[in-house]
Amino acid sequence: MDLRDLAGEALAGLLARPVRAALTTLGTVLGITTLVVTLGVAATAGNQIVGRFDELVATAITVEVPESENAPLVEWTAIDRLTRLRGVESAAAVSESDDADNLYVRSNDIVDPTRVTTQTLTVLAATTGLPEAARGRIVQGRFYDDGHIRRRDRVAVIGDQAAKMLGITRLDRAPAIFIGEHAYTVIGILGDLRRERNLSTAVIVPPTVGRRFGLRDVTRVLVNTGLGATGLIARQAPDALSPANADMLQVIAPPGPTRARDQAQEDVNALFLILGLVSLIVGAVGIANVTLVTVMERVAEIGLRRSLGAARRHIAAQFLLESTLIGLTGGAIGASLGVVTIVAVSAAKQWTPLLDVRLAIAAPVAGAVVGLLAGLYPALRAAGMEPVDALR
Amino acid sequence: MAEPVIELRGIDKDFPSQPPVRALDDVSLRVDRGEHVAIVGPSGSGKSTLLNVLGLLDRPSAGTYRLDGVETTKLTDGARTRLRGGRIGFVFQSFHLLSHRSVVENVMLAEVYGRHPRRGRRERALAALERVGLAHRTGFPPDRLSGGERQRAAIARALMGGPSLLLCDEPTGNLDSRNTEAVLDLFDELRAQGLTIVVITHEQEVSERAGRRVRITDGVLAEA
Structure with a gap:
């Protein structure tokens, strides 16, 4: 039997009952659409979530330095070694302590009954890279520099909220502001913080000045890295900061972008994948059912074909091909609907649609496989009929 | 002497039941090329079983059946199917035309299975329709034809591929007398062209037009 004849007979068999064929296709259409939309939207949404992470969180590393009885674990000068690492965009060492968390700060000695002039503010010491490391900006004045630190100038930079207060x-x-009994010149106001927002109510002093408040050792290091460098810097930072005691430093790094993407996809996928598979199975059962009914209706036709010289395999091949064509059609329509849906969702959410081309190709194939599997039993039933019984 | 088209020898056919039913009992029959044989008998006499055996649709329990000199009872299913497709043309009481295909497409269906070239298939189908006098109805769907025209289309389909034997099962059972006459005239023409025709019928008129009559009663065949 010529393959073109087989294809022609199968197609003619389907087109003889176009409405039934179309309705039978629906199950596969639904299943494949759900699968394609699920995978496509998950990939698209996953990409968007990662894109948002990238901006802030995914590049921020914090190194916590535990307190030490003896020599400090991290020297103030170690920050220079850290900023030299490739991938580090900005870094600052900070010293905080419980004692300096609530210090009385006032801006002058005049007693003004109309307003509270004494505020309880956090005082901390930091290296000169703090504005960049905290992703902030000096709104007024300037930040202190190495000269101030070396000369132990009594200067301070205050957060914008602190300045208002x-x-x-x-x-x-x-x-000038008074911290305890001593006056310090305010040389800058730090604002627009996107990381370490609590700095907006803090008073920041040079490390050499901070000793007066018990801020002697580095307790925390803030690092910002380039995109994708967090993993590398997280591994290298302890060695750069404290070669002898790298193990004792605690690095807090964001989850890698790949993991964030996987996580996001897994969450969305699991449920909808199951949904899609279930609709696909329902579709397959539908095809099997309808094909079986069709076989029963076409018993006489099967008998006629056997009398015309059709072997059992010819009969089986025709019904298999018919159900496979139904599945293939359903898969192709489903894949198209799925892609359109993904693009529509992306347009509505202003996302960049992301779809694996292999998925768009694999979907119709999956539909065809579903049709093939669903047609197995009916085709075998049709092929198993005795021509004598079929012609009765 | 020329090889007979059909040569049955000692054919038995038993159906397994309690007690076993013997549908054909030691049936022997020889049909030569160009013969027009009518097999008559009351219902339940074994007519249909004999037709199924002759059409290679069923295997006898015992005996030998040579079709065109080929011993068929020992052949595999596949070989019997090929032989059936190539040597036998079936004509059924209920025509068995596919309603969603045109007349010519129904006739072309006869060459879908087996080794027939696709080229020229439509021309051969048109020629077969010409032969049965349906050249003016080729593009019609079968349900637009009269009963006689439908049966003639079915005969055209059976003639495709040049069969040795035209095997007809109650070919006029669904036809009125005028259409029956037309089909019987066609049989006469075909026989005159050298075709071998075996007709199973219980209609007097049909059997009378055949050159030879055999009667089957309770599975036993006798010349009538």
């Missing part, structure tokens, strides 16, 4: 609006007259 203390009533400091301008720096051109070099206002």
Whole structure:
């Protein structure tokens, strides 16, 4: 039997009952659409989530330095070794302590009954890279530099909220604040913080000045890395900061972007994949059912074909091909609907649609396989009929 | 002497039941080329069983059946199917035309199985339709034809591929007398062209037109 004849007979068999064929296709269409949409939207959404992570969290590393009885674990100068690492964009060492968390700070000695002039603010010491490391900006004035640190100048930079609380609006007259009994010149206001937002209510002093408040050792190092460098820097940072005691430093790094993507996909996928598979199975059962009914209706036709010289395998091949064509059609329609849906969802959410081309090709094939499997039993039933019985 | 088209010798056919039913009992029959044989008998006499055996649709329990000199009872299913497709043309009481195909497509169906070239198939089908006098109805769907025209289309289909034997099962059972006459005239023409025809019928008119009549009663065949 010529393959073209087989294809022609199968196609004619389907087209003889077009409405039935179309309805039978529906199950596969639903199943394949669900699968394609699930995989496509998950991939698209996963990409978007990672994109958001990338901006802030995925590049931020914090190194916690535990307290030490003897020599400090991390020297203040170690920060220079860290910033030299490739992939580090900015870094700052910070010293905080419970004692310096709540210090009385006031902007002048005048007692003004109309307002609270004494505030309880956090005082911390930091290296010069703090504004960049905290992803903030100096709104007024300047940050202190190495000169200030070396000379132990009594200068301070305050957060923008702290400045408001203390009533400091301008720096051109070099206002002073009192921390405890001593006065410090405010040389800059730090604001627009996107990391370590609590710095906006803090008073930041050079490390050489911080000793007066018990801020002697580095307790934390803030690092910002380039995209994708967090893993590398997280491994290298302890060695750079404290070659002798690298093990004692605790690195807090965000989960890698790949893991974030996997996680997001897994969450979305699991449920909908099951849904898609279930609809596919329902579709397969539908095809099997309808094909079986069709076989029973076409008993006379089967008998006629056997009398015309059709072998059992010819009969089986025709019904298998018919159910496979139904599955293939369903898969192709489903894949198209799925792709359209993904693009529509992406357009609505202003995402970049992301779809594996292999998925769009594999979907119709999957539909055909479903049809083939569903047609197995009916085809065998048709082929197993005795021509004598079929012609009765 | 020329090889007979059909040569049955000592054919038995038993159906397994309690007690076993013997549908054909030591049936022997010889049909030569160009003969027109009618097999008559009441219902339940074994007519259909004999037709199934003759059409290679069923295997006898015992005996030998030579079709065109080929011993068929020992052949595999596949070989019997090929022989059936190539040597026998079936004509059924209920026509068995596919309703969603045109007349010519129904006739072309006869060459779908087996080794027939695709080239020229339509022309051969048109020629077969011409032969049965249906050249003016080739593009019609079968349900637009009269009963006689349908049976003639079915005969055209059976003639495709040049069979040795035209095997007809109650070919006029669904036809009125005028259409029956037309089909019987066609049989006469075909026999005149040298075709071997075996007709199973219980209609007097049909059996009378055949050159030879055999009667089957309770599975036993006798010349009538």
